[in-house]
Amino acid sequence: MTTLDINHGGDAKANRPYHQTYTQASHFRSKDEEFDAVKIGMWLFLATEVLLFAGLFVGYAIFRMMHPEAFANGSHYLDWKWGCLNTIVLLFSSWTIATAIGNAQRNEQKALRRNLLITIACALLFVGIKLTFEYMPKWSGWFLSIDPALSHYESSKTALGGMLHFVEGYGGKRPGSLFDYPFAENPYEPMWWSIYYCATGIHATHVLIGVGLISWLYLRARKLHFGPGHYNAVEIVGLYWHIVDLIWIFLFPLLYLIH
């Protein structure tokens, strides 16, 4: 299909940035219609995200009711200060991406790029804090090996169909039976850790997906893809990022603050 552009001839078009020459896909009647469609689509997708986490929240509520002491016990091992710091980091990044949308609307290319970069940095900082100060210390003392010989060790556990061996040193706070540990004060405490790791793990995965998406925005922004005439992608990735933030806002008090 050739596209015959009657308004802006080839040369003129080449000199103008993408966001000025952008026209909607041919099955839409106007750019506005396309913008609306893209936004409705994203909102629907966000609804699916909320429902996905809703399953985890229901699981949390039920097991908390079933084993309240185990949950209280487990949550003592989380440091609310790290959680709080991470909350601030994410909230700040929500603000920067919201600002980035405004930048695109006002054609402030430099600020747009800067805000996208800050958002990416915050996202990475979030995952970094989570890993180094929260996950890793609790895992210390085990290592992962694909060497089957290690399964002879008495203290080892296998996972992933016997391909991975968790060989325990002195044990940390980890989920499930595979990861049982000597310090449990309550027999159901592993359940708490299961919920904790599933919820925060799936959330962190969303953060990392966000890093990918925002990096993609950044690369496009460098090519002047976004501006007043066209900023669909910035808008919807921004929406996605807010929901990732919002889910954390619920996870934080449920996991760290309620004892």
Added chain:
Amino acid sequence: MTTLHGDIHGAHGHHGGHDHHDGSYLERKGGMIATIIDWATTIDHKKIGVMYLVAVLTMFFVGGIAAMLIRYELIDPVTIAQVDGASVTEGTRLAALFGDKDMSVAEADRIYNRVMTLHGAVMVFMFIVPGIPASLGNFLLPLMLGAKDVAFPRLNLASWYVYVFGSIFGILAIVMGGVDTGWTFYTPYSSSHADPGHWRVVFMILAAFILGFSSIFTGLNFIVTVHKLRAPGLGWFDLPLFVWAMYSTSVIQVLATPVIGITLLLLVFERLFHVGIFDPALGGDPVLFQHFFWFYSHPVVYVMILPGMGIISECIAVHSRKQIFGYKAIAFSSLSIAAISFLVWGHHLFTSEGELAATIFSALTFLVAIPTAVKVFNWIGTLYKGSIQINTPMLYTLFFLFTFSIGGLTGLPLGALATDLHLHDSYFVVAHFHYVMMGGTVIAFLAGIHHWWPKMFGRMYNERWSMFACVLVFIGFNTTFFTQFFLGTRGMPRRYASYLPEYQTLHQISSLGAGILLVGFLLHLALLVGSLIAGKKAPANPWGGLTFEWEADSPPTTHNFHHEPIAKHGPYAFDDVVPPHCDPKDYPLADPLPEGAKAH
């Protein structure tokens, strides 16, 4: 091909493209390789619809083979006879088929459980859930709206690839030796880690998880399409009822699928990391799994049936050439079914949940029968005084009214607590859901395939032979499943390879019916494929339909319409409008009422 782009475009709406020399969407673009690449990378909703049609029918075939194996095993019970002092197992037909006659009873049961799981999982996740929306829905929804495509064409193609990817996982689980958890993946069947079939179970669960995404993509796409891409003048109450049905279906797909997503993900974690959420040995709760599972899987039975109901609404109006009776009642009953369907999941857990919960869920279950019945009454009202044309789609439509009603009505004794305690997990349940899923959805699918076949492929199928195949399917279906109501009420439990000798006659009748069904389906397949090769060329509007898809060519051009259609009349205004592309002589309008006469 040239497309006008630019601000003019935005200001004046579509230039229908009178200067297009637009060929049929089926036109070949060069040689074999070029054609394959063209299809594999297409974002045309029509081609994606056809690709989905081929894919889901292939899975229907795979699931169908498993069904035949199930019925083959059940021709006689598994017994242990004493021959010359040694005990010999008899009636393990599947074991014999797969090469080992002297298999132990337990071994034979294991094979049966795998075949049964394969049948259920393939039919539910790979055939009936994506089935109608992804194939006919994809093809027809934009046409019916007068649009050029769905809102997100690339997402649409992605959904097809995700579907194929997910199905490959499922097939992998099967060829690696199968899974015996049942399609419901109940824990602890699906979570006990000692099982040597570990990876197969993981793959099967992942398959269902991945297929969920393709379902969400399709649903999301359709909702946005209906909101944003209706042709000028096409208001919500001018939409064909098929579109209302697709819309309601999509709402369920988008809202229910994420819940099964997280459930299956946790199940995978359960197997890989033993997180214990559903495992009682670790303090988890298997009933929680059942709640999560049915929170998705009950609404999803309406994902299966609503599109079928949409097809029936179209067929019944067009082939009895009459304004549909109670348009708004049908449209809103679709929406209310979608809404209520989220409140009744507990009726699958009557025997495992608390009494109070069971009572509430029972009451709510009866509610869902109301909008369903509203539809049936409206369809029958439409037939009344219509000029009914008996052809394959209409025959299937009438067949649907009969079998679906049986399916819906037998849901009521299952929804009542006292009777369900007796019927639960018996063949009565099996018969119930086959009457709704097969007697409802599959039959409606067949009606739809025949109704829109000329539109999709530009060829007429052979009417006489297709009607004959339809009758075979009708007889085969009822022979197979009506017997199962009796089996169930007499106490035959579901999911067993063997049974007491007194059930044998009924089981054999059922297996015989399955054979007739198979012949019927194969005949349909041959007729449809045959029509592509030797069928008469189809006119643009063979049935005299009034919805937009009949304004397009048969098969439609790549951009669907030569001019963007404008809605000037309702979708079923058969009394006032001569259908597009039709001769007014063949479609005389109703005489205006004589002066002073009263309308009845």
